Structure formats: structure tokens, C-alpha cells
Amino acid sequence: MYGTGERAVVALDGLTADFANGTFTAVMGPSGSGKSTLLHCAAGLERPDGGQVLIDGTDLGPLSERRLTVLRRERVGFVFQAANLIASLTAEQNVALPLRLSRRRPAPADITAALSEVGLAGRAGHLPAELSGGERQRVALARALVTRPAVVFADEPTGALDSAASRQVLALLRGLVDRHGHTVVMVTHDPLAAGHADRVLFLADGALVDELAGPLSAEGVAGRMARLEVAR
Template identity: 70%
Template sequence: MTTTLQIHHAVELWSATRRYGAGEQAVTALDQVSVGFAPASFTAVMGPSGSGKSTLLHCAAGLDRVTAGRVLIDGVELTPLSEKALTRLRRERVGFVFQAFNLVGALTAEQNVELPLRLAGRRAQRGQVRAMLQEVGLADRAGHRPSELSGGQQQRVAIARALVTRPAVLFADEPTGALDNTASREVLRLLRSAVDRHAQTVVMVTHDPLAAAHADRVLFLADGVIVDELREPRGAEQIAARMAHLETRDV
């Protein structure tokens, strides 16, 4: 199944293909995928292990280059960009949240949130960083280092860091994978709030139907192809049923 693209997407993939290796040993991880992610939308990407969901995220985010096809972020095509220009685009227009948090251990929560601005050569506006920490409920932890924070608090700092530049899109790769249920719910609430309150675009790879139920749309991948889609899912049970069908379709 191929999703029809519309105009004015935060992210677009056109016949995006990613192959690894060459000749008979070549593996196609993404196979001519065309899909768009609209502004102010929350999309979850699901699929069995090896389905290509992480490859889709990495190619869409400019962390990996497609072998064929096109990828655009905020209207800018990635293919012709040099590595320097691609790095600049990611810093200015893309936010990332990973399962492992990826905070800098030597920096405080406030310094971690400010880091993307500093790397982009931008000066934080007065109160901007503290406001982001306030938004994720950690204003009183601004001076704490990651080792002094719980896993859920670290992920909330990572979300504040990803959103401080107001990127065109925030990519989240299994953002609740290392968290307990309470911390997971808070992280998902913050991602949902970023979409609803700030018109942020969020694309999240997850294996968890409960996490995917927070999204407006769920894409299902298998063998590098989008094979199913749910819009406005009616809860985790519906998503889990679709996943179960996907995992048994070739059995």
C-alpha cells in the first residue's frame, strides 16, 4: 500500500528506496515508499522486527541517505545537500528523541536543552530554555545533571531539547522503550501536547500499541513497504489487532 502525498508536508518521501550491500548480497530495507507527514500531525510507525521502520525514520530525518527516490524536509530536498548543509538543516529544522535519551552527562538539564541552539550558532532568547523546562515539568531540575534525574525526567529533558528550536518535525525512535508505565504516559502526553498546543509535527517509531494510540495516524510497515494504515485509531486494542494480523499474514 502506498500513501498518496498531499501538498505542504513537513516531511515527504517520494519512491524512497534504501539498499544495503551490492549484488546478490544486497538487502532492500526500504522499497519505493511514498508518504507525507502533515504539519501539526502525530504519526506512529509500526511493524515487525526488520520491517524497515527505523530505516524509514533515519532516511526521513536525513540521518541516512536514500539509495533512490527523494526526501524533503520543510520543502528542502535532501539528496543534493552536502554533509555540511545536511547537518545544518537537521540542526535548524529537525528534533530528535531517542530511547537512550542521549543527554550530555557533564551538562545540566538547562545546558542540555540549550545545546541545539548553541550548536546552530543561535542565542537563546531570555527565559526560552527555562520556559521549555517549565513546559515539561522540570523547571526545578534545571541545575541537575542527567545522573541526578530519573529515566522519565531525562526523557522529558530530551523532549525539551528537541523542541527548543521549534523544528519542522520531531522524530522519536522508541521514546518510551526504556521507561516504566508512569514515565511513558507522561512522555506521550508531552508529545501529544506538542502537536495539539504548538502545531508540532511528530513522527514516532514504536512497537507499543499503547504508545501508538496517542497518534493521529498509524503506518504499518512490512518488508520495507507500507502495507496498512489507521487514521484516528480507536485505541490500543485496534492497533494491536492490526499488528497481529500483519505478523501472521505470511505464516
């Protein structure tokens, strides 16, 4: 809940969801439906007023802020609409940053492997300003993967990209699940993006109102969203 009294807003209302290992889930809904709040609570970026959040079997509720920060660094990967790279650091230095923040010495082979996974091994020494928008987002994805997280949370990861760059990023997210068994949870407004997932959760007014399981198509996702909008 945000705010107090008459201005209080219930962002999530009795919502229960689980994300199985090795699956790709898209979360959709109209603006204000609670998509980003769900993602932030599930990732430990915000604490819910009630209920329970578990990541890889660990209950986040009793954790101190310090322990929660450590868990996020070691077990959670993040990719946001803005790549959020450090402008003064090269691609490889940006990828190594989560390890350095955890006071771990980055192994050059691990950094190279993460950049190779997203097709950017040859751009390791480039600054963000020297990369395209799609390349910057792929560096952000490599940064999310370098700690070998239990789950990757992506909030509108293709929202600022053109169609070609979007397809590359979505194919990489899909590959994380299919080739490496990662768990991916992605908030998106785009039926084309959601079509890459194994299932779609539809939110409205902070509640889970519908679910669509694969195989998915952009048309099927768009049709379900349209019906929800009409019902509202």
C-alpha cells in the same frame, strides 16, 4: 539498500509516505521491517538510494553534508530511546546544546520555556545522573523543541521507560501536536504508544502494507498488528 551482491538488503522498497503539518504519526512493524530506516531517511540522517525526501518544503537530496547538518539542527528535533544527554552538563545546558552547536546564543527565557513545557523547570540545574529515566527523556524532548523544529522524530521514545514515565512522555508528544501544532513522527512497537497518534503506518519487508487512521485505540492497533503477523 545495505550491502552488495548476494548480501544486499533492501531496507525500504518503493515506500511513499507524507506527514502533514500538525499531525502525530506512529510507524509500526516487525523487526527488520524498515521502521528506523524510514525515520532516518525522513530526518536526513541517511540518504536513500533513490526517491526524494522533503522537510518543510526543502528537498534534502541536493544538499551538501554541511547544509544538511544545518537543516537538521534548525528544522528537525530528535528523541531516541536513550536520552543521549551529556553527563557533565545540567538539564538546562543539555537543552541549550543545539543552539550552541548552531553558534546561537541561547536566551535563558527560551531554555526555561522548553523545560517548563515538559514540566522540569525546577530541575534545570540537575545533572542527568540526578534525574530519573523519565525526567532524562523529558529533558531530551525539551532539547528537541528548543530550536522550534518543523518536525520531531521519535525512535522508540518510551522503550526504556516504565509505564508511568511512558504515559508522561506520550502525553507531552500528544500535547505538542494539539497545543502547538508540531508534527511528530514516532517509531514504536507498543500499541499503547501508537494509540496516542492520529494514524499508524504499518511496514513489512521495507514496504508500507497498511494504514490505520484515528480515532485509535491500543486494542485496535494491536489487532491490526496481529492480523499482519498472521498474514506474513
